[in-house]
Amino acid sequence: MAENKITLEMVKHVARLAHLQLSDVEQERLRADMDQMLGYVDKLNELDTSKVPPTAQVGEAGTPMRPDEVSNPSAQEAMLANAPAAERGYFKVPKIIE
Amino acid sequence: MATINREKYEAVIGLEIHTHLLTKSKMFCGCSTEFGGVPNDHTCPICTAMPGALPVLNQHVIEIAVRAGLAAHCEVAPYSIFDRKSYFYPDLPKGYQISQYGTPVCKGGYIDLPPDKNGAPHRVRLVRIHLEEDAGKNIHEGGHSLVDLNRSGVPLLEIVSEPDIRSGAEAAAYVQEMRAILRYIDASDGRMEEGSLRCDCNVSVRPRGHKEFGVKTEIKNLNSFRFVEKAIEYEIDRQIDILESGGKITQETHLWDPVREVTRAMRSKEYANDYRYFPEPDLPPLIVPPDLVEAIRGEMPELPADRRARYIREFGLTPYEADVLTAEREVSDYFEATLSGLKNRKTAANWVMTEVLRIVRESGKSLAEAVPAPTEVGALLIMIEDLKISLNAAKTAFATMVKSGKSAEGTVAELGLAQVSDEGAIAEAIDRILAAETEKVNEYRAGRDKLFGFFVGQAMKAMGGKANPKVINDLLRKKLSG
Ligand SMILES: [Zn+2]
Numbered sequence: 328m329a330e331n332k333i334t335l336e337m338v339k340h341v342a343r344l345a346h347l348q349l350s351d352v353e354q355e356r357l358r359a360d361m362d363q364m365l366g367y368v369d370k371l372n373e374l375d376t377s378k379v380p381p382t383a384q385v386g387e388a389g390t391p392m393r394p395d396e397v398s399n400p401s402a403q404e405a406m407l408a409n410a411p412a413a414e415r416g417y418f419k420v421p422k423i424i425e
Numbered sequence: 426m427a428t429i430n431r432e433k434y435e436a437v438i439g440l441e442i443h444t445h446l447l448t449k450s451k452m453f454c455g456c457s458t459e460f461g462g463v464p465n466d467h468t469c470p471i472c473t474a475m476p477g478a479l480p481v482l483n484q485h486v487i488e489i490a491v492r493a494g495l496a497a498h499c500e501v502a503p504y505s506i507f508d509r510k511s512y513f514y515p516d517l518p519k520g521y522q523i524s525q526y527g528t529p530v531c532k533g534g535y536i537d538l539p540p541d542k543n544g545a546p547h548r549v550r551l552v553r554i555h556l557e558e559d560a561g562k563n564i565h566e567g568g569h570s571l572v573d574l575n576r577s578g579v580p581l582l583e584i585v586s587e588p589d590i591r592s593g594a595e596a597a598a599y600v601q602e603m604r605a606i607l608r609y610i611d612a613s614d615g616r617m618e619e620g621s622l623r624c625d626c627n628v629s630v631r632p633r634g635h636k637e638f639g640v641k642t643e644i645k646n647l648n649s650f651r652f653v654e655k656a657i658e659y660e661i662d663r664q665i666d667i668l669e670s671g672g673k674i675t676q677e678t679h680l681w682d683p684v685r686e687v688t689r690a691m692r693s694k695e696y697a698n699d700y701r702y703f704p705e706p707d708l709p710p711l712i713v714p715p716d717l718v719e720a721i722r723g724e725m726p727e728l729p730a731d732r733r734a735r736y737i738r739e740f741g742l743t744p745y746e747a748d749v750l751t752a753e754r755e756v757s758d759y760f761e762a763t764l765s766g767l768k769n770r771k772t773a774a775n776w777v778m779t780e781v782l783r784i785v786r787e788s789g790k791s792l793a794e795a796v797p798a799p800t801e802v803g804a805l806l807i808m809i810e811d812l813k814i815s816l817n818a819a820k821t822a823f824a825t826m827v828k829s830g831k832s833a834e835g836t837v838a839e840l841g842l843a844q845v846s847d848e849g850a851i852a853e854a855i856d857r858i859l860a861a862e863t864e865k866v867n868e869y870r871a872g873r874d875k876l877f878g879f880f881v882g883q884a885m886k887a888m889g890g891k892a893n894p895k896v897i898n899d900l901l902r903k904k905l906s907g
Binding site: 340343344345358365383384389390391393394395396397398399401402406408414415416417418419420421422423 | 448449450453454456457463464465467468469473481482483484485486487506511512513514563565566567568569570571572573574682699701704706708709710712861875
């Protein structure tokens with residue numbers, strides 16, 4: 328297995344996309360973890376899959392579908408019951424744009 | 426900006442149109458798609474991403490996607506998959522949008538725009554049409570933001586064009602045609618002002634004759650034909666201006682400011698474009714069986730381009746008339762419903778384009794609410810054709826019918842607008858006039874041709890304005906020459 332497929336830069340990039348703040352220690356620990364996961368994928372890559380079509384899913388063939396019907400009742404009250412903050416029927420969140 | 430040297434450059438434009446689909450329920454749950462409504466009322470565990478909730482695809486969404494694909498001459502994929510497009514924003518509760526990345530439901534295709542002023546045809550090719558779900562809506566106020574998830578999970582089609590467009594006007598024509606198609610096939614209500622159809626434009630310029638593309642910018646979220654045209658024209662000028670003064674175009678995303686009529690660049694923080702697409706594990710692949718595609722093909726309505734061609738070919742309308750009448754499906758359907766029993770289609774075309782559309786414009790109401798039923802207008806037009814009423818009388822009757830909602834026949838009778846074509850009655854009136862005006866008759870016979878109009882006027886007056894002018898003319902000519 329090649330060393331350090333995952334760099335600290337990659338960890339920082341993914342953390343930024345996921346809005347995570349990581350300490351230096353956490354960054355290094357995650358880097359090592361992710362590197363190990365890729366090592367596992369390398370193991371899978373030892374199999375010859377050249378004759379197998381790429382598969383996103385296993386399971387039943389065909390797509391289960393539902394008819395186009397409105398089946399849900401008014402939900403405002405129930406939906407906001409567990410919201411940390413709500414106002415005038417909206418979820419209230421910290422300001423998004425400066 | 427100084428004068429822009431447009432001659433030296435060519436603009437290259439590609440469009441992405443997003444449209445809400447005309448379904449009753451959302452893409453993956455049974456919540457209503459109704460516009461507006463009480464905030465967060467049309468929500469459930471699925472469209473708010475509660476743990477453990479699983480999406481189930483709305484069958485009607487697939488039917489609409491196939492219709493759109495067939496209307497735009499695409500290849501409908503028998504097998505495609507859904508992907509997760511990941512980004513963080515409070516209007517996106519799952520932290521990803523279910524979309525399609527590598528395998529769109531429709532590939533390729535094209536639409537033909539109505540010929541431009543010079544009669545040149547214009548085909549715009551498509552890259553793809555794919556399905557995705559909409560996000561919720563944020564309202565920013567004071568020190569916080571408010572989130573409404575009614576729109577979260579509403580089905581969307583994204584239609585991506587090839588960069589086959591060269592100007593703002595062409596882009597607007599493309600959006601207009603695509604909107605018309607989507608409305609004809611009942612895919613979308615096309616209400617741009619409500620945001621149910623919106624458009625992102627990729628714009629670049631290159632020196633005329635060059636093959637390779639310039640650096641492009643993207644203008645996001647345009648919601649009217651006029652904004653599409655203006656924003657693109659502005660952006661083309663802006664880019665040429667930068668290049669002419671030795672600068673470089675930066676690849677960035679712009680927003681159109683409709684008040685100041687300029688585009689402005691978004692800060693890079695406002696858009697992250699590392700979406701880390703991967704196959705959606707909660708949904709099996711989308712299988713579209715060929716027999717479903719064929720069944721839908723068999724039920725496809727006539728499209729605007731086909732109607733335009735038919736109106737020109739069969740009804741003898743001009744391209745302009747055909748274009749005006751087919752731009753909105755309800756106008757086109759109305760026009761066709763006036764035609765029954767009528768010989769001259771041109772009369773109906775003119776009537777719908779002038780009288781009917783004028784009333785619709787002035788009233789600000791929808792076609793169905795603003796004007797009498799098309800069959801009643803048809804009845805009025807047949808009366809004109811049969812010379813039972815004059816054109817002016819028909820206009821009077823129509824104005825009354827708009828207010829009263831009564832039938833054409835009843836209104837014409839009530840207002841006493843029927844025209845006298847009875848030759849006997851008209852001949853009698855003419856004889857009386859000629860007998861009383863011997864001097865003028867002699868002058869006319871001596872060569873004062875202009876007096877003909879005087880006699881017509883007198884005869885019409887004698888008949889209370891209701892005589893058929895053609896009969897008056899014919900009889901007068903006969904009697905005056907005799
Ligand atoms: Zn829902």
